[in-house]
Amino acid sequence: APEARLLLGQIYSRTGREALAIEELTKVRGDKTLEANAHSSLGIIYIGQARREEAIREYEQAVSLNPQLPEAQFNLGKLLLEARNDGDSARKHLAAALALTANPAKKEVIKQMLGR
Numbered sequence: 001a002p003e004a005r006l007l008l009g010q011i012y013s014r015t016g017r018e019a020l021a022i023e024e025l026t027k028v029r030g031d032k033t034l035e036a037n038a039h040s041s042l043g044i045i046y047i048g049q050a051r052r053e054e055a056i057r058e059y060e061q062a063v064s065l066n067p068q069l070p071e072a073q074f075n076l077g078k079l080l081l082e083a084r085n086d087g088d089s090a091r092k093h094l095a096a097a098l099a100l101t102a103n104p105a106k107k108e109v110i111k112q113m114l115g116r
Contacts, residue, residue: 002034010041018045036066043075052083063093070100074110081113 009024022045028038039062046055059076062069077093080086091114098110 002028002030006034006038006041009038013041013045018049021045032065036062036069036072039065040069040072040075043072047075047079052079055079056083063096067096068100070097070106073097073100074106078113 005024005028009021009028012018012021012024022042025038025042025045028034039058043055043058043062046052046058056076056079059072059079062072063076067073073093074097077090077097080093081090094110094114098107098114101107101110
């Protein structure tokens with residue numbers, strides 16, 4: 001089941017078993033919300049491995065499947081800014097993250113990144 005693969009992949013990731021996490025997360029299929037979360041989780045793993053272009057691709061897939069994921073929008077915006085110096089695209093995703101984020105501290109971080 002996709003829910004089980006997502007959960008197992010996230011558990012593997014949090015316990016440092018990244019190869020197993022990637023294997024499980026890439027098999028999540030059948031539900032757009034779960035697939036988006038799997039792509040977002042893969043992005044986190046790839047950031048930790050300094051594989052920024054792969055992380056960007058995963059976050060792009062995550063937000064295309066579910067644009068309502070604030071962490072995916074934030075991480076994609078941050079990576080676009082840092083890895084590609086693509087301020088226009090970064091601002092779009094950071095603005096989306098700002099609109100979706102409830103946490104006041106996180107909102108302040110995003111506002112600072114947007115220069116507001």
